[in-house]
Amino acid sequence: MADVKVTRNDDEARYELHVPDENGQETLAGFARFEEETGRVRFTGTEIDPAFRGQGLGDVLASEALADAAQRGDTIVPVCPFIASYLTKNEVAGAVVDWPGETPTDAATPGESSA
Numbered sequence: 001m002a003d004v005k006v007t008r009n010d011d012e013a014r015y016e017l018h019v020p021d022e023n024g025q026e027t028l029a030g031f032a033r034f035e036e037e038t039g040r041v042r043f044t045g046t047e048i049d050p051a052f053r054g055q056g057l058g059d060v061l062a063s064e065a066l067a068d069a070a071q072r073g074d075t076i077v078p079v080c081p082f083i084a085s086y087l088t089k090n091e092v093a094g095a096v097v098d099w100p101g102e103t104p105t106d107a108a109t110p111g112e113s114s115a
């Protein structure tokens with residue numbers, strides 16, 4: 001997995017996962033789509049080519065994409081279920097996450113006011 005590379009493709013609005021093929025050429029193995037607005041990046045979907053599934057490459061893609069978003073100072077909005085699941089299981093240094101659907105009352109315990 002040392003030769004696996006994740007790059008940000010702003011023209012396609014996605015982070016791309018590239019792996020070398022048997023000839024040493026890069027092959028697009030998957031991507032994580034995003035929508036960007038000022039200071040925020042919404043991860044909307046992740047796809048791994050069926051030929052590359054089961055190798056942990058989705059985690060590599062999520063890790064690198066989220067680390068890049070955090071390094072850029074963007075707030076991460078995990079709309080994509082795969083990205084959301086990754087974030088619940090893994091720490092991303094410097095990441096600020098805005099979970100979809102959360103409101104101030106969601107953070108209150110039962111019988112407690114959020115104000």
